[in-house]
Amino acid sequence: MVRNSDVWDLLVIGGGTAGLVGAHTAAALGARTMLVEQARTGGDCLWTGCVPSKALLAAATAAADARGASRLGIGTGNITVDFARVRAHVHDAIAAIEPQDSPESLAAAGVHVALGTAVLTGRDTALVDGRPVRFRAALLATGAAPLVPPIEGIDTVEALTSETLWDVEELPHRLVVLGAGPIGCELGQAFARLGSEVTLVDGSDRVLGPEDADAAALVDRALRRDGVRLRLGTEGTRVEPGLLHLDDGGTVPFDRLLVAAGRRPRTSGLGLDVAGVDLDEHGAVATDGSLRTSNPRVFAAGDVTGTPFFTHVSGMHGSIAASNAVLGLRRTVDPVVPRVTFTSPEVASVGVSPAQARERGLTVRRVEHATVDRAVAEGGTDGFTSLVVDGRRRIVGGVVVGPRAGETLGELTLAIRKGLTTADLAGTTHAYPTYNDALVDAAIEDVRARLTPPLVRGLLRAFVAVRGRLLDRR
Numbered sequence: 135m136v137r138n139s140d141v142w143d144l145l146v147i148g149g150g151t152a153g154l155v156g157a158h159t160a161a162a163l164g165a166r167t168m169l170v171e172q173a174r175t176g177g178d179c180l181w182t183g184c185v186p187s188k189a190l191l192a193a194a195t196a197a198a199d200a201r202g203a204s205r206l207g208i209g210t211g212n213i214t215v216d217f218a219r220v221r222a223h224v225h226d227a228i229a230a231i232e233p234q235d236s237p238e239s240l241a242a243a244g245v246h247v248a249l250g251t252a253v254l255t256g257r258d259t260a261l262v263d264g265r266p267v268r269f270r271a272a273l274l275a276t277g278a279a280p281l282v283p284p285i286e287g288i289d290t291v292e293a294l295t296s297e298t299l300w301d302v303e304e305l306p307h308r309l310v311v312l313g314a315g316p317i318g319c320e321l322g323q324a325f326a327r328l329g330s331e332v333t334l335v336d337g338s339d340r341v342l343g344p345e346d347a348d349a350a351a352l353v354d355r356a357l358r359r360d361g362v363r364l365r366l367g368t369e370g371t372r373v374e375p376g377l378l379h380l381d382d383g384g385t386v387p388f389d390r391l392l393v394a395a396g397r398r399p400r401t402s403g404l405g406l407d408v409a410g411v412d413l414d415e416h417g418a419v420a421t422d423g424s425l426r427t428s429n430p431r432v433f434a435a436g437d438v439t440g441t442p443f444f445t446h447v448s449g450m451h452g453s454i455a456a457s458n459a460v461l462g463l464r465r466t467v468d469p470v471v472p473r474v475t476f477t478s479p480e481v482a483s484v485g486v487s488p489a490q491a492r493e494r495g496l497t498v499r500r501v502e503h504a505t506v507d508r509a510v511a512e513g514g515t516d517g518f519t520s521l522v523v524d525g526r527r528r529i530v531g532g533v534v535v536g537p538r539a540g541e542t543l544g545e546l547t548l549a550i551r552k553g554l555t556t557a558d559l560a561g562t563t564h565a566y567p568t569y570n571d572a573l574v575d576a577a578i579e580d581v582r583a584r585l586t587p588p589l590v591r592g593l594l595r596a597f598v599a600v601r602g603r604l605l606d607r608r
């Protein structure tokens with residue numbers, strides 16, 4: 135039997151980024167909120183995703199920088215990697231961030247936390263660890279899990295995924311990574327820089343498939359420079375202990391196999407059918423623009439909705455879904471979604487891509503980082519910044535490749551969201567010297583190009599000549 139005290143304004147299922155932000159938002163709005171988490175609050179980002187991977191990348195970058203320091207005249211001697219200490223750094227980073235996402239932090243914000251599994255049992259009811267609860271609204275935020283392709287023999291080799299990798303205590307000697315998307319490229323490069331012999335295998339004929347082709351080419355070159363072997367355009371067909379067979383007839387030996395072949399929304403066992411919540415054709419929870427599912431009481435946010443799998447998207451969507459659910463609003467999600475792949479060089483993109491721009495007849499302004507003073511000073515000239523501009527000179531997209539490219543993306547994203555023009559960007563004083571100068575230079579190039587039509591150029595020349603003559607007469 136459901137008691138009145140068990141009726142929640144918002145039942146949040148899942149304590150990853152989407153659920154955490156959703157629960158905090160609802161509680162701040164005064165809603166009686168319960169969050170149910172079956173494992174550990176913090177989710178993929180904290181425990182197995184962004185935080186450990188970026189901490190590992192920090193160690194790998196330090197090793198690569200030390201090896202490359204001689205180009206700046208700095209001798210460092212023999213570089214050694216103590217993998218136990220690298221792991222300790224990774225786990226320290228998780229431990230330092232964990233309190234922000236903890237049950238205690240949720241409780242302090244007024245969220246009731248239940249550790250256990252939630253299953254929907256009707257349109258407004260659920261079982262939380264076997265206990266019935268009723269909700270006025272629910273937020274599904276159960277995330278996604280690594281997708282392991284059904285390759286013959288893969289279950290015989292203890293294949294690693296992003297969920298199990300962080301328990302590995304020895305640096306793998308030969309590591310094969312299946313999949314050259316963001317996870318494969320970031321982790322493949324990190325392990326190569328830490329000393330593993332890494333082979334990246336991907337069915338696509340290039341790394342970072344959907345990214346800008348020139349950006350992917352720079353990452354391809356950087357990976358090879360770091361010693362990563364690339365086997366592209368070929369898929370794994372069979373695995374036997376220590377050996378991956380490829381569909382081009384080749385084989386790759388390994389000590390550890392890491393599967394980074396995509397992620398699948400976690401929807402099974404949730405009782406979605408009895409709750410009247412539909413899935414889309416990709417198996418994700420289907421939502422409308424306001425993140426409402428086919429059951430008007432139930433909202434969904436984050437990876438479970440098949441939205442681009444990013445923490446920042448999960449967080450924004452968690453907040454919008456929760457406020458819509460609690461206040462009865464129909465706020466819609468922002469279509470402008472920035473993304474950064476944290477390889478070296480970083481690849482940062484937002485909005486209309488240069489390839490789409492060419493199809494639509496939009497203008498692309500590109501500045502090579504070889505002309506950017508900060509890049510030259512630091513010897514980090516492998517990169518470029520492309521700006522996509524529409525017919526009214528508004529900034530509608532961009533790609534930045536280079537060190538800390540992700541830091542430039544914030545300004546670019548805001549410019550797109552606010553409909554700023556290249557003149558707005560070019561007319562704003564920016565601190566010098568930064569990699570961001572490339573963005574400003576691209577905007578200046580666009581503004582100058584508008585002044586170069588023959589008529590405008592002719593008028594300007596005539597004005598300057600007449601003014602000069604008038605001044606001479608004084």
Ligand SMILES: Cc1cc2nc3c(=O)[nH]c(=O)nc-3n(C[C@H](O)[C@H](O)[C@H](O)COP(=O)(O)OP(=O)(O)OC[C@H]3O[C@@H](n4cnc5c(N)ncnc54)[C@H](O)[C@@H]3O)c2cc1C
Pocket residue numbers: 147148149150151152153170171172173174175176177178179180182183184185187250251252253275276277278296317400403404435436437438442443444445446447448476
């Ligand atoms: C290696 C790696 C690196 C990444 N790097 C980045 C990055 O640099 N930047 C970025 O933006 N994104 C990155 N991501 C993606 C990012 O981690 C995810 O997009 C984000 O964490 C998803 O958040 P979420 O809340 O939707 O799901 P999750 O964080 O997966 O949370 C879902 C939670 O729901 C719980 N749950 C599931 N079912 C139930 C149930 N029935 N009852 C109760 N609880 C349940 C789960 O235990 C889990 O804690 C990375 C991912 C990986 C794997």
Ligand SMILES: NC(=O)c1ccc[n+]([C@@H]2O[C@H](COP(=O)([O-])OP(=O)(O)OC[C@H]3O[C@@H](n4cnc5c(N)ncnc54)[C@H](O)[C@@H]3O)[C@@H](O)[C@H]2O)c1
Pocket residue numbers: 283312313314315316317318320335336337338342343368369370394395396397442443444473474475476
């Ligand atoms: N920096 C970031 O923001 C970041 C970092 C890591 C992950 N993520 C998120 O996590 C998600 C998952 O990342 P991912 O890299 O696992 O997935 P992905 O879908 O982006 O890439 C998977 C790759 O695996 C390849 N592949 C699939 N099956 C294969 C097979 N049998 N043989 C060979 N190749 C195969 C695909 O061609 C593809 O290139 C991404 O969509 C991303 O949104 C984000």
